[in-house]
Amino acid sequence: MTRSSTVSAVAVFLLALAFSTGDAAAADGPGATAVLKWKDGKKAVFLLMFDDSAPTDVKTVIPELKKRGMAGTFYVVPGGGPFKAAQKAWETELPGPGIVYANHTFTHKGTTTPEQLDEELAKCNDGIAKCFPGLKQPRLISFGKPGGVPWTVPKEQVDAALAKHHLIDRPPFKGYPINYKTTEAMLALVDTALAKGEMEYNVFHGVGGDWLVTPTEVFTALLDKLEAHKDDLWVTDTISWHQYTAERKSAEVKVLEAGKDRIRLRLTSKEDPAFYDLPLTLSTQVPPEWKQCRVTQGGKSTTVPTAGGTVRFSAVPGAEEISIQPAGGK
Ligand SMILES: [Zn+2]
Incomplete structure (x- = not known):
């Protein structure tokens, strides 16, 4: 050469x-x-994702991540009850370095037509833009499909709608307590990431409360382990991981x-x-x-x-x- x-x-x-x-x-x-x-x-990457703008995100998760200077991606639902109940916090108090919002649709009620899908994606993006007026528009935003609701628009049309709204589909859902049920199983994700030199992640719902709950001690144990390996682990948001990977490839x-x-x-x-x-x-x-x-x-x-x-x-x-x-x- x-x-x-x-x-x-x-x-x-x-x-x-x-x-x-x-x-x-x-x-x-x-x-x-x-x-x-x-x-x-x-050496490796770890992503912390949190769905549904759960009240415990506001009360527990975001303050804890900010205290530790750690990044997380929040799949918000700006037209849903929990978000609206803490709208001022989501819009003005919670945004900060490393705290990134992502699109989990506007209402989390599912979509059965391309028109409805387009509106759900656009209105969620608008809700996120309101929380981060200083960030450039448009930019890439991570997308997490809402679970447990009708989702019948054909894949090609979903892909086209995601592209139109600059949304990047996230890796498939996996998270405590559905896929992992013990502290050991959760912590093993960090070892897997380090052993393979690749990205690992967990999608949370409630932490210490709300729904599909991860106990606070399991959450804290994971953050402690991530911090202990901070020289080797890049703990980042979903879009930064996506951008780095795509650019590097x-x-x-x-x-x-x-x-x-x-x-x-x-x-x-x-x-x-x-x-x-x-x-x-x-x-x-x-x-x-x-x-x-x-x-x-x-x-x-x-x-x-x-x-x-x-x-x-x-x-x-x-x-x-x-x-x-x-x-x-x-
Ligand atoms: Zn959800």
Whole structure:
């Protein structure tokens, strides 16, 4: 592979694997770049999802996640009783860093016609937009199909409606107490994620109350275990996981320049940059005498120390080129 060659998505994936196992032999000189499998080089991903805008989300779950600085995705039902009973909290008090709302339809009553489906999705998106006036519109929003209600619109029409409203269907439902019934079973999800280097998740309803209840001690035990593994686990929202995965799968890094004083790269992915704008974590080999680097993309610079002849940084695919230069302390 020459310095100017384009690193294919497959090579990037293999390099990412090599880096994650500490095998530096995959790098082949300054400029050689790996897109790391998960953000910040974490080993695995865990998603916490909460359905139905349950009262215990307001009372217990969101305060606890905020206290721990942990992310969660809330599949809200803005036209349903529980949401309306705490509307002010959902709209103004609960939104915050890492607290992401997702579409669980407007009324959770199911849909039998494409028109009804369209209205349920659109009105739920509108309800979410009201809670996050500062976020860009449109953007990707996670979608969780409501369970236990009529849902008879053919799949192709559902898929088309989801696409129209920028909704991304979430992984299939699984959660305590339907799929897991003990603390041990819940905690084993974390071990599975770490062992496989993949994403695991649990969909909650009530926590310590409401319906399909997860006991508070089971919830707390899970959060404690996630915190204990925070160096290895990326606990994030469903859309961030989706964006990172999709961008990484089609990522290409082109080395534009790999000189003694500067390395320039271009990072692209096949996804639409208007919706897939989550930074990927890259690891680039630099000359061994560079001890610190200034990494610049789109007018934003960060200074990062090198480690083992590589520099690790975040970059957005499809945006401006990336420039890496030795910084003070060379
Ligand atoms: Zn539901």
